[in-house]
Amino acid sequence: MRxxxxxxxxxRSFLSALGAGAALAATSPLLTACGSRPGASPTGxxxxxxxxxxxxxxxxxxxxxxxDLPGRLGAAPGYLSYPAQLVRGVxxxxxxxxxxxxxxxxxxxxxxxxxxxxDAVNExxxxxxxxxxxxxxxxxxxxxxxxAGDQLPELTxxxxxxxPPRFGEAVGTVFADLTEHLAGDAVxxxxxxxxxxxxxxxxxxxxxxxxxxxxxxxxxxxxxxYRHDLFEELGLAPPTTADELRALCEQITxxxxxxxxxxxxxxxxxxxxxxxxxxxxESSGRLVNxxxxxxxxxxxxxxxxxxxxxxxxxTVAGSNTGQEKELFxxxxxxxxxxxxxxxxxxxxxxxPGNPAFDMRPIPPFxxxxxxxxxxxEEGASIATFIRGDLEPExxxxxxxxxxxxxxxxGTEEHYLVNYGxxxxxxxxxxxxxxxxxxxxxxxxxxxxxxxxxxxxxxxQAQYPGYVQAxxxxxxxxxxxxxxxxxxxxxxxxxxxxxxxxxxxxxxxxDLLRGRTPLDQLDSIMDRWRSDGxxxxxxxxxxxxxxxxx
Numbered sequence: 001m002r003x004x005x006x007x008x009x010x011x012r013s014f015l016s017a018l019g020a021g022a023a024l025a026a027t028s029p030l031l032t033a034c035g036s037r038p039g040a041s042p043t044g045x046x047x048x049x050x051x052x053x054x055x056x057x058x059x060x061x062x063x064x065x066x067x068d069l070p071g072r073l074g075a076a077p078g079y080l081s082y083p084a085q086l087v088r089g090v091x092x093x094x095x096x097x098x099x100x101x102x103x104x105x106x107x108x109x110x111x112x113x114x115x116x117x118x119d120a121v122n123e124x125x126x127x128x129x130x131x132x133x134x135x136x137x138x139x140x141x142x143x144x145x146x147x148a149g150d151q152l153p154e155l156t157x158x159x160x161x162x163x164p165p166r167f168g169e170a171v172g173t174v175f176a177d178l179t180e181h182l183a184g185d186a187v188x189x190x191x192x193x194x195x196x197x198x199x200x201x202x203x204x205x206x207x208x209x210x211x212x213x214x215x216x217x218x219x220x221x222x223x224x225x226y227r228h229d230l231f232e233e234l235g236l237a238p239p240t241t242a243d244e245l246r247a248l249c250e251q252i253t254x255x256x257x258x259x260x261x262x263x264x265x266x267x268x269x270x271x272x273x274x275x276x277x278x279x280x281x282e283s284s285g286r287l288v289n290x291x292x293x294x295x296x297x298x299x300x301x302x303x304x305x306x307x308x309x310x311x312x313x314x315t316v317a318g319s320n321t322g323q324e325k326e327l328f329x330x331x332x333x334x335x336x337x338x339x340x341x342x343x344x345x346x347x348x349x350x351x352p353g354n355p356a357f358d359m360r361p362i363p364p365f366x367x368x369x370x371x372x373x374x375x376x377e378e379g380a381s382i383a384t385f386i387r388g389d390l391e392p393e394x395x396x397x398x399x400x401x402x403x404x405x406x407x408x409x410g411t412e413e414h415y416l417v418n419y420g421x422x423x424x425x426x427x428x429x430x431x432x433x434x435x436x437x438x439x440x441x442x443x444x445x446x447x448x449x450x451x452x453x454x455x456x457x458x459x460q461a462q463y464p465g466y467v468q469a470x471x472x473x474x475x476x477x478x479x480x481x482x483x484x485x486x487x488x489x490x491x492x493x494x495x496x497x498x499x500x501x502x503x504x505x506x507x508x509x510d511l512l513r514g515r516t517p518l519d520q521l522d523s524i525m526d527r528w529r530s531d532g533x534x535x536x537x538x539x540x541x542x543x544x545x546x547x548x549x
Contacts, residue, residue, distance in 0.1 A: 052208060052488075054183065054184075054208075055179045055183045055205060055208060055209060056183065056198055056201050056202065056210070057182045057183060057184065057194060058188060059194065060187075060188055060194040062192070062194075062195045062408065063410075064083075064087045064089060064410030064411050065079070065409065065410030068081070069458075069467070069468070072475050073478035074219045074478050074481060075219060075471065075478040076455070076457050076458050076471070077458070078458040078468065078470070079457065079461060079467065080461055080468065081433070081461050082409075082428070082431060082432040082434060082459055086411060088411070088412050089191075089192065089407045089408075089410075089411035089414075090192070090403065090407060090411075090413055093124060093125060093127075094125060094127070094400025094401050094404055095125045095126030095127025095397060095400070097126060098128070099128045099130055100127050100129045100130065100398065101129075101130050101132070102129055102132070102153050102154065102451060103131070103132040103133075103155070103157065104133055104447055104450040105133075105157065105162070105450070106446075107136040108445055108446075110133050111443050111444070111445050111447075112442070113131075115442070115443040116424060116439075117420045117421070117440070117443040118443075120416060120421045121417060121448055124404070124413070124416060125401055127401065129448070132153060133447065139159070139162050143156075143158065143162055147164050152174065152387050153387070154398060155384055155385070155386060155398060155401075156385045156387070157383075157451065158382070158384075159381060159382045160378075160381040160382065167492075168492045171206050171211050171385075172206070172209070172211070172388075174385075174387070175385040175387060175388045176385075176390060177210070177388075178204075178211060178212070178213070179210040181392075181395060182210055182213075190402075191403070192406040192454065193402065193406055193452075195406070195408060196213075196214060196216055196406065196454075196455060197216055197455055198379075200214040200216040200455075203380035203381070203383065203490060204490075205490055206490060211383075212383035212384060212385045212386075213383060213384045213399070213402045213406075214382070214383045215381075215382040215384075215452070215453045216453065216455045216456060217379060217380050218341070218377065219456075219474065219478060220340065220374055220375075220376065220377060220481075221340075221377045222268065222339050223268060223338075223361045223473075224265055224336070224337050224361065225335065225336055225337070225338060225342075225343070225361055226334060226361075227328070227334045227359055228358040228360045229356050234251070236252070238362045238365075239362065239365060240363075241365065242272060242302060242368070246305070249261035249262065249311040253309075253311045258332055259331070259332065259333070260310075260311060260313040260314070260333045260334075261306070261312070261333065261334060261335060262306065262312055262313070262334065262335040262336060263312060263316045263324040263328065263333055263337065264303070264312060264316055264324070264337070264512070265303060265306070265335065265337050266299070266303045266512060268362075269303045270290070270296065270299045271372075271373065271374065271375065272299070272367045273296075273298050273302070273366075273367045274295050274366065275290050275293060275299055276375065276484060276485075277290055277375055277484060278290060279484075279485060279486065279537075279544075280484070287541045287544070288537075289533065289537065291504060291528070292525060297521065300508070300511060302367075304513075304514065304518060307512055307513055307514060308514055315327060317513060324337075325338070328346075328359070329357070340470070340474075343359060343361070343466070343470060344463060344470075346359055347460075347466060348463075351463065360473075361473045363476060364476050371480060372480050373480055374478070374480050374481050374482065375481075375484055376481050376482070376487065379488070382450070384451050384452065386399075401452075402451055403452065404417075404452070405417055408454035408457070409459055414454065417448045417449055418444075419444065420436070420440050420443065420444045424439065424440075425437065425440030425443060430461065430464070431461025431462055433459070433461045435462060458470050458471055458474075485549050486544065491543060493536065497532045497535060497536045500528065500531065500532050503528075503531075504528050507524050511524075
């Protein structure tokens, strides 16, 4: 293992990396309302950055195999071939021979409980992990039931979108406070966890104490993709302005050929018009929601026109969700918005039957041809929590298991967790990249990977050109990255106001699809303000002002 030079993030250096608003003011009554109890009051809460630095783990990067394409500007590093020689990153088994209980979601068929993959990983762990794997669509309900019945396993994976109600109020009594185990140089007992970026750990700070081990997120969540192969057939090029995008849609859409331009691009259209997600401050200092801005109105008007002109596939136009992946991959529509991780997943599905299939992200652009903006995501959106009634020795054992699961590319552990046993579950393919065989496809799923994961890297070299293309796009977009005003802060809204966003989004979807007249936007926003939007603004304004933002 090669360590990069030891670098300890201080509170000030971390906040400086967050960008604008790093200067801090005194803590307000809002931030101290919880006292020493971690969590949130019924009026909501926000982590105090001034205290956060004291609980964040040191960042001590490790590198077992140097990437072919070093990470730049926060973009992930790329590996043009999967490392041929693997290193044992965790020499000793972290477990003590007993059983560990864990609950994770699954967004795929649940594997058999007893299989050779589990046996192989458990042997290396020195413990038998007994998973309670729950279908992703049922996970929130299961979490709520487990909380209510006080029946949580030792390790619980909680995605951001499934956080139980009033979680902030319960976290300090239900889950273990990991501050003393991981803050500062204490984390260096677990080198793979010390390798996780500081911005990911900030996601796990609640009530100015550290709860949970994060799964680091990618720098950007979603973008617009286009079918490069079909664009070439049609002699088209990706757009560089909003006008070009509209004209491109006119050229593509041809219902007689079962071809439409796009799905619902609104998420990226908002970015194209410079709409800051969530909350931002006007030049006057007034805090505004994205839906109150002129850019949002322009983006809404633009996307609504694409719907009205018939450029959005009718299946998507008739539904708020649709079947965009399928329609995009079969060529029925040529542009869509999706997560970056969907790229290599689509290649895996399509290339065996269609070797010409080639999807790519649209190069960075803005509505007027000027410099674009790409807003960075939270440092993590998934974390693993340890049950709070365990003895310190048991917590350390479980952290050792999470440390094993977070081993990065180039290690035996990373291969085993993600691809099982070479020759049993997977074989090396193009570029040395592991590929699951039939047995691996049945047995290996993202179970241990949910418990712990390394920082993102781009290593799917089995897809020709993919690593270089994705790396190039990420670096290009990272040149225009912008941090949101709440970057690095864990803010929990007052529970009575948490449904406002969904209600507003439902109304926006009706506006986009022409179900509601566009001139109703002002009255919709007036109703949103009176229903709690102004109260939510006051909450965010106080919280952000008190930390200098």
